[in-house]
Amino acid sequence: MSQDTIVLDDDGAVDPNQPPDPSRRFWVGTACAMGGVAGVATAVPFLSTFEPSARARAAGAPVEVDVGNIPPGQMRTVEWRGKPVWIIHRTSEQLEGLKANDPLVADPESDRPGFTPEYAKNEYRSRKPELFVCVGICTHLGCSPTPHFNPGPQPSLPDNWEGGFLCPCHGSTFDLAGRVFKNKPAPDNLEVPPYQYLSDTRIIVGVDEDNKA
């Protein structure tokens, strides 16, 4: 502004050096604090939209599987909550091999919490020794391990391999009870989902006696 003029009848003018009015400061501060609370409260619904939707939750319903026709030594994959669930019919040799693995696996008794229901806390990690049920997702970072059921030396696997799974992402290995071998990136054994027998040849995955899903 080139032609500024000083106006002298400036009765309302406030001296900029005057200290702030404490009561106004208090109420301005209070208003900001309340506004802040409202702002945070508004964030809650927005952040909640990130949760799985009702539809995604409904898709997590339990699944029934006929296990009578899985040949010994073979596995079948079913979908539960979008994850692969493996159902493996183990042979007696394969069950013998698990014993040999006891000193080689990190958590042979499945003592670590959260991945093994009470009824699967045994050497075979299953309700019945032959039939093994687990979530086929590596406990490291969520890749799906690949089955390597043939025992013996082979690439990327130790020479005393008894059959099991190899995770292609970070090299974790699991035996045929989903137990992780020592000193691998995966911290836990493969998750055994809640499941129960409906008859000798039918199981339901995703629910058990405790109704946990």
Next chain:
Amino acid sequence: MAGEKTVETTGLLGWLDRRFPVTSTWKAHLSEYYAPKNFNFWYFFGSLALLVLVIQIVTGIFLVMHYKPDAERAFQSVEYIMREVPWGWLVRYMHSTGASMFFVVVYLHMLRGLFYGSYRKPRELVWIFGVAIFLCLMAEAFFGYLLPWGQMSYWGAQVIVNLFSAIPFIGPDLSIWIRGDYVVSDATLNRFFSFHVIAIPLVLIGLVAAHLVALHEVGSNNPDGIEIKGKKDRYGRPVDGIPFHPYYTVHDIMGVAGFLIIFAAIVFFAPEMGGYFLEYNNFIPADQFKTPPHIAPVWYFTPFYSMLRATTDDFTWVLAGAAIVAAVALFLKGKLSGIWRIAVPVVLIVIAVLLRTIDAKFWGVVAMGGAVLILFFLPWLDHSPVKSIRYRPGWHKWLYGIFIVNFLVLGYLGTQPPTEAFNLTAQIGTLIYLGFFLLMPVWSRLGTFKPVPDRVVFHAH
């Protein structure tokens, strides 16, 4: 007229200037922004990064016109862009090549900063904004990589989201919250699309503006690491500076021409770059029941990914040992005073204990995140009396050389399937990377430094 600002310009520009700071902004940031006259090759990469940002935004806008963020249709819509949309293949290859070239340019830009001490006082904020841009860029690249919904998209996202599940207590719920489902699914794809096309780009552009404003406030560094602001000519301009426009705008056009030759060569002749820019597994649609036999992130993430993989249970012993040695050394020899002399060693010992009590999986995530976040602290880690590598002791250059080679080796290892020998190499590489930064307060002040000249070294052509 009263109420209007007095300006020197006339006509339309004058009308604008009275209402908007056109001329003053032009002068402050271009025609009267004095940059040191001794810029070299390494100073191309800032403007090139801006160019790639523009390429990504423009090609991105056009890709969104044809892409469908839907798990059922995403893969098909990308193939549709490639095969049926006129010139769609060009736009898409420009975008995919642009993503990799963004990292090439930004890594070289950061290396320049490392060489010439461009992060040192008073440019700490320039550097911090820059590292924040780098983080945004990583997020942008990661979110974008899910969108084609190929096998590598799917399993890469699965692995990275699961990184969060390693956080004690809240981890598993946090990763479900991020995915919006129990596995990576349509919900995940939609939110990643939203982040990729709107949220992160907005933050990115804001940070780029802040990076430039901070830079222009303190002035550019130069290969000699000498401040040019104090030495003025008879007109009051920095005697060792030249106006950014027209001198460096024209100079940068040369850089742009060179860059575009390489860029076009890749787009037209090697858009997949042997599986490094576009991974072969990503030409297979996502299958949530089958992880590909070998998965690896895109090349620009592999150095950090190697450090994640290297952190096994055995390796936490090494890290815990290093933390204890550091605690003892800081207590006995450190220059910390008062409460810090006790507090910092105690914190290090607590970390050493936690390293052995919390799963190695969590520490792998910490190592990977820490490898990026440590860059934020670089301005305070470097205690060398000179800024530029030109005046540092000769062996410092060797250290930088080892750091660069190590970074490349880690990058290579991250693309390879895990083996015993590779894992050991990656563990050594992780120690070198972290040691380079964490020990910098010690090594950066050692040695015989060369005298720094009074004026920048410049020979007119």
